[in-house]
Amino acid sequence: MNEHAAPRVLVVEDEEDIAYILRFMFEREGFTVDHAVDGRQALARLDQDPPHGVVLDIMLPYHDGIEIVERLRAVPAWRSVPVLMLTAKAREVDIVRALDLGADDYVTKPFQPDEVVARMRRLLRRAA
Ligand code: CA
Numbered sequence: 001m002n003e004h005a006a007p008r009v010l011v012v013e014d015e016e017d018i019a020y021i022l023r024f025m026f027e028r029e030g031f032t033v034d035h036a037v038d039g040r041q042a043l044a045r046l047d048q049d050p051p052h053g054v055v056l057d058i059m060l061p062y063h064d065g066i067e068i069v070e071r072l073r074a075v076p077a078w079r080s081v082p083v084l085m086l087t088a089k090a091r092e093v094d095i096v097r098a099l100d101l102g103a104d105d106y107v108t109k110p111f112q113p114d115e116v117v118a119r120m121r122r123l124l125r126r127a128a
Helices: 016-028 039-048 065-074 092-101 113-127
Strands: 008-012 032-036 053-057 083-088 105-109
Touching: 008 016, 008 039, 016 032, 016 113, 032 039, 039 053, 039 065, 053 065, 053 113, 065 083, 065 092, 083 092, 083 113, 092 105, 105 113
Parallel strands: 008 032, 008 053, 053 083, 083 105
Antiparallel strands: none
16 A cells, blocks of 8 residues: 555445444544445445445445355455445344454444554554
């Protein structure tokens, strides 16, 4: 990652209020934010303009977060893009599956938006 460029994150989240607060927090911390509202849009965005990091909700219309992380890791160019999953606390099976498929970290809902930003920053540092 070029340290002079603003890091770009793709937030994949269908819940509008959560997407809004994440965009607000990331932008406040100097990130550029792309937003996809469902799995289909996420795959299109990844193709057009690969981000430095992805915040990926698991429960999504069309392609869920599990399917997206699996597809992402199957493409050499995307294999090392940090992925932070968002998940409901009750879905621990999903978390294990996502981590097995190559997700780097996860946060359970409800979360502190600060924590999501801090975890992404850490993943990007590690990836740099
Ligand atoms: Ca969702």
